[in-house]
Amino acid sequence: MPELPEVETTRRGVAPHVINRCVDAILVRDRRLRWPVQAGLEDRVRGQCIRAVDRRAKYLLFRFDQGSLMLHLGMSGSLRVLPAFQPPAIHEHIDLLLEGGAVLRYTDPRRFGSLHWLDGDPPEHRLLTGLGPEPLSADFDGGYLHRLSRGRRSPVKGFIMDPRVVVGVGNIYACEALHMAGVRPDRAAGRISAARYRRLAEAITEVLEQAIAAGGTTLRDFVGAGGRPGYFSQALRVYGRAGAPCPRCAAPVRVARLAQRSTYFCAVCQT
């Protein structure tokens, strides 16, 4: 289940195989994704050529000469490039048949993902408006988090996971970044100092960059575009390690429910 590093890993994995390839056809075998795949989408894509593969938040944007396909992997989606068509297995819902025979195939057991056709250039959609900055861009830093958080009483973990605040920080990386920065997940967002937000922003950036460099985090079913698993799971400090020693102070890692999500933290060195 893709968080931002998995989506970025997927983007980098598929891009070289699809850029400047033209689409002979798109096959949508199951339209029942998070939102039903719009009727007629096939006609918009057919015959067009992919010019770029971009990412905004966790959305992949396949840019054509006229319009874009916007794909979200949801919690269980993955993409891979097949050298030639082969009969689809269960949950393999969508194929882009590329000129020359290769197939870009979308698999999504839970069908929480989505696929939209966007006419505009640059691509615009209500799901993209209102998104916060990219965490790996220059307009994201501790000063930004500090300014935006003033007056907020809800926990800082939910604050950094809010895509209107900053995109791409899912449950795993929120836990990891808060541990790296030494910030308790349940601290009120509005009561954290500028200096600590500086550390937290740096931690978010660092953990995401490390995870991208490692090819994402494999948990259960994530497989990168080339079929290789990610290796970041070996580097997780607290996520999924309840009871194990904190890598910094050796106190047992604790787990709590925060905003309906499992939250792993060290009660000693996160304050």
Added chain:
DNA sequence: AAAGCGCCCTGAAGGC
């Protein structure tokens, strides 16, 4: 306006 929930869906894991 912020915050808290329910919910979409399938599969894996753990308890009994």
Added chain:
DNA sequence: TGCCTTCAGGGCGCTT
């Protein structure tokens, strides 16, 4: 072994 319950990486959209 099998059945049942719980949980999972997201995030929209409704209610308060």
